[in-house]
Amino acid sequence: AQSVSQHNHHVILSEAASLELGCNYSYGGTVNLFWYVQYPGQHLQLLLKYFSGDPLVKGIKGFEAEFIKSKFSFNLRKPSVQWSDTAEYFCAVNVAGAGSYQLTFGKGTKLSVIP
């Protein structure tokens, strides 16, 4: 079975600082990778996803993530965070081509951006 680990439980940054949130997965086969964001009081929203092709994926709101297959990683980045990026971020994977579409989530990283 696949698993996902997110290294940071809580990250605190000042506005304009750069962000990188780590995500590693364990699974021997091909996976699809996702980052979701949950703003306070809101539902999970898809930030970006990787299925195949260019390992550098750009998502909404200036976020990007890079899939490094050799490291089983899919880290999320943003060059300059804003206060409105304060949220919880979840990395998730599913097994490509399995037909089940079930997502396995990491434990999430809470990001607090200080104005």
Place this chain on the structure above:
Amino acid sequence: GAVVSQHPSRVICKSGTSVKIECRSLDFQATTMFWYRQFPKKSLMLMATSNEGSKATYEQGVEKDKFLINHASLTLSTLTVTSAHPEDSSFYICSARTSGRADEQYFGPGTRLTVT
């Protein structure tokens, strides 16, 4: 587009009673719906997968007789927590996928269940 709603958003019930949570896809047909449970400071845990018109598939360790899932139509799935206990108190989230965008799931806002 791709909006999923849940009702109720919060519910408080007494121990031993049952409570039903609805999950609706508002602007698309959901061929598959998923039910998750989210614990404080922990990740979303998949409870079950339901396909319209068929029985739900439960994850290991999830009691199917306690958490009844019905997916009667392409826009509605319900989760009924039967004979609720305080340890069932949690945040329950549903998601839905459509066959048109196979590997994306759209999430509902969640339901906070408190069992007293």
